[in-house]
Amino acid sequence: MSDSDSQFDVAVIGGGPGGYVAAIRCAQLGLKTALVEKRKALGGTCLNVGCIPSKALLHTSEQFEFAAHNAAAAGVEIDGKVSLNLKTVMDKKDKVVKQLTGGVDMLVKKRGITRFEGHGKLLGEGKIAVDDKEALSATNIILATGSAVVDLPFLKQDGETIVSSDQAIAFDSVPENLVVIGAGAIGLELGSVWARYGSNVTVLEFLPNIAAGCDTDISKLLERSFKKQGLTIHTKTKVTGAKEIDGKLNVIAEKKGKEIAVPADKVLVAVGRKPYTDGLGLETVGITPDQRGFIEIDDHFKTSAAGIFAIGDIVRGPMLAHKAEEEGVALAEMIAGKAGHVNYDVIPNVIYTEPEVAGVGLTEAQAKEKGIAIKVGKFPLQANGRAIASDATDGVVKIIACAETDKILGGHIVAKGASEMISEIVTHMEYGGSAEDLGRTVHAHPTISEAIKEAGLAVDGAAIHSL
Structure with a gap:
């Protein structure tokens, strides 16, 4: 590789959701970009061993649960015993992972991003080693190395039991x-x-x-x-x-x-999880993580070292893939001279169980701790027609609004499909919407999302379908 081939405008260390998204956005903006990732497959923990494979298992396990225990009550008769083929389950999960990681690899190649496979390490003066061999240099370096699982000192993981x-x-x-x-x-x-x-x-x-x-x-x-x-x-x-x-x-x-x-x-x-910066060479460039292992950054993702930025799980904020993605896009735009921005007040959090849990903004307790006068609206799914028809009545929608302005401060959902429903509340909060705005937004009937509308109305005691 010639000197010109190894010199980049931006080099990203870490190919997870934050890193590969940052690299793609940099390339879209015309910056010569390199991506360093130690795994053979891109996508980081999320695509390889986290978010995606777990969702595949959740989906299959829900299908198995229905077939084995709930089908008869729904009028679906299965002739013979329902049994689990765990190998097929795992093969399907692996196929999903392979498809998505392969898709990310294709996107990176299509954007003309140069991929370096191996462990990236800072050498100072904009230089990066890959597997301990100097490989490239960049004007701007983005650290996006993600997180690792937390161990218990008195119960060490052995990977087997x-x-x-x-x-x-x-x-x-x-x-x-x-x-x-x-x-x-x-x-x-x-x-x-x-x-x-x-x-x-x-x-x-x-x-x-x-x-x-x-x-x-x-x-x-x-x-x-x-x-x-x-x-x-x-x-x-x-x-x-x-x-x-x-x-x-x-x-x-x-x-x-x-x-x-x-x-x-x-x-x-x-x-829990902890920032992963092992062998990254932070000491070489004078970056010292805080007591919890996080790298300190300013409001523009700059670290204490010139030309080095950090995003995702290794910096402050929730350890969420979509938070890392938003930071990756915002930082790429800043480096390109644009006005990148992340609204940390409206980052949703989801637990993908059945029912699902989704929330954004302040909880009721947090609002009270801040001394904010609030109004709360709740709507139970037992009163929602689609939930009743779908055997999905375990759940509730809760809206927290400012008592003075009616501005939505938080929204929290337990429901089938809550992960998809929460985006509506996020959108209203993004433009500073009120509970009344939410309650007067027309929803298709019958849908479980009507519970959001009703909860918005309930903030002022105006819910139609609850006592």
């Missing part, structure tokens, strides 16, 4: 007993997958409520729904370790001052 989500999306058999440590999005999603496939699933959560960060009303409703589905959930429970009891592994925890032991064939540790 004590596992992370990386392994829990690829079990070769259904564990009889699965213990999930952590009731966040990853733990709840994968816990529900394996429960549908036949595992006895026990979820252990240190905090008072599952789905930390959700509105309290939402997390309580969700917990009731999961318990109806057969999951055992322990909140306010502190895991302390594991030991063999009668020849079987048990996870040991403390609850209400008493020790409990939960038998486990597999243990999924899902207590």
